Structures are given as structure tokens and as C-alpha cells.
Amino acid sequence: MTTLMAERPPSFEKGTLWSTIVERTARALASGALVPIRTEVEVIEDEGVPFLVRVVSNLERKAKAAPPPSDGKPPKNPFIPPYEEELFVTLVPPAHACLLNKFNVFDHHALLVTRAYEEQDSLLTAADFEALLHCTAEVDALSFYNGGRVAGASQPHKHLQFVQVPLAADGRRTPMDEVIGRRPLPFRHALGPPLQTPEQAHSTYMDLLREVGCEQPGTPYNLLATRDWTMVVPRTHECFGPISLNALAFAGSLLVKNREQLEHVRAVGPMSVLRAVTGSSQA
Numbered sequence: 001m002t003t004l005m006a007e008r009p010p011s012f013e014k015g016t017l018w019s020t021i022v023e024r025t026a027r028a029l030a031s032g033a034l035v036p037i038r039t040e041v042e043v044i045e046d047e048g049v050p051f052l053v054r055v056v057s058n059l060e061r062k063a064k065a066a067p068p069p070s071d072g073k074p075p076k077n078p079f080i081p082p083y084e085e086e087l088f089v090t091l092v093p094p095a096h097a098c099l100l101n102k103f104n105v106f107d108h109h110a111l112l113v114t115r116a117y118e119e120q121d122s123l124l125t126a127a128d129f130e131a132l133l134h135c136t137a138e139v140d141a142l143s144f145y146n147g148g149r150v151a152g153a154s155q156p157h158k159h160l161q162f163v164q165v166p167l168a169a170d171g172r173r174t175p176m177d178e179v180i181g182r183r184p185l186p187f188r189h190a191l192g193p194p195l196q197t198p199e200q201a202h203s204t205y206m207d208l209l210r211e212v213g214c215e216q217p218g219t220p221y222n223l224l225a226t227r228d229w230t231m232v233v234p235r236t237h238e239c240f241g242p243i244s245l246n247a248l249a250f251a252g253s254l255l256v257k258n259r260e261q262l263e264h265v266r267a268v269g270p271m272s273v274l275r276a277v278t279g280s281s282q283a
Helices: 017-031 060-065 126-136 198-211 247-251 259-268 270-278
Strands: 039-046 049-056 088-092 096-100 110-114 141-147 159-164 190-192 221-225 230-234 253-256
Touching (some): 017 088, 190 198, 198 221, 198 230, 221 247, 259 270
Antiparallel strands (some): 096 110, 110 159, 190 230
């Protein structure tokens, strides 16, 4: 049975993050605390990118696993201590916790949440990047941040996310790596160097935000980062029709609820979908 951690959980121990994520994942799957969203993957080639489009096969499980409201009170914020024990990985300095994503599409999908409440549409800080770099020094990952609801955020508490790479079948970190650095991307974005230190990371992030006009708190955007590049994408819409898009879409990975939506993406073209939600021209 899932329990909530009442005592102070263990802190980050260098060199153990990945093995701890793997061990916690196995335990959470066994207990039922982790509720993977099973998908079937289709590859749609569009404008030089082999997009991965995942079709959900059991979205209803997420609704069934959500706890029902009680006594008219709002549900507990899952990112505030005490944490759900089976989903907790470790505390990460200076002021964050690493948790498993309860409803994961990718294996070993991890969240990096602020221990004290901060708004998801607030700007990231050097402390956020310090915590993220502790994690990505140990896991070769695609890191991302959905800056607000319009950018695809489903929780109001500030949290970054990371998934192990490669995502692409050919071994590239992401499908979008096929074209990044080779030619301009056909949607609004700003591209920069990889994140290296907290100070450099924060400076790069702010430069990219300014480049696309997203430097004011509350302006929706997505941040993506690998060991090769950092990208900020401004957002004008959360959805393309009924299809919600978060940062992963701009790495070349989309999620749709059914095969009808899949065929719509195929007909329109994934890159046109990205242009539509970033306010880019259709040229």
C-alpha cells in the first residue's frame, strides 16, 4: 500500500541517482503506486524529422487511479512533503526533491520539484538549474520545463522533468536532433549551448527567453535541454484541436489519445502542428 513519508527523506548521494531511480521504479510498479500509460509508437517522417507519435492504449487507468475528492477538500499537492513513499527518489540540493512521474509514458520518467511551493509559470532560478545539473550529470537525459498551462503544464507546483535518452530508435538523443544544427527549425524557437554550470545555465536560459519574447513571468514557453543543446519555444496555444502538446513535442515526441488523432497528425504533418501552437507562419 502506498504511504506518505513522514520522516525526513534521504538526501542526494553522488553516483547513485540512476540506480535509485531504477530501484524505486521496480518497487513502485510492484506496489501499484506507479501507473504507466501504455502506448503504441508510430514513426511519422516530416520535414526531415522521424517524429515519434505515441497512441495511448489505456488512458482510462489514469482516471481510475486518481483519488476521489473527500469532504469537499481539494486534493493534496503531491509535490509537497510528505511525499508518496514509493514515488520518492531523493532530495536534491539546494532545495528540490526528485520523484517518479506517477503517470509515466516513458520508463524512469523523473520529476524535479521545489520543496517549497512555487508557481509553475514563474521563471526558473539558478537554484533550479543547480538541482537539474546534479541530476543530468548522472543521467544522460532530455530535460524539459513546461512554463505554465498553455505550455502543457498539468500541475501548478514548479517542477522540471527529465527522461533518459536516446528517445530516437537510431540512437540520437531525440528525433529533432536529425535537423538541429543542420538547418533552421521551421517553428519559433531560440537555440543555445548546453547547460554546464548553474550560473551559465541561468544566463543562457534568460538570453533564450529574451530572444523569443518570453522573459516576463507568466509568458508561456517550453524549455528543453540535452548535453548538446538548449532550446526555448514560445507558446501561443496549449492544444492543436483536441491534442495537448508539452515540451516533448519539440523534441519530436507527440502523444495522442486515439488513432483518429494519430491520423489527423499524419494528415496535417507534425511540424505543422508545432508551428500552429507557437504562432509560427505556415510557410
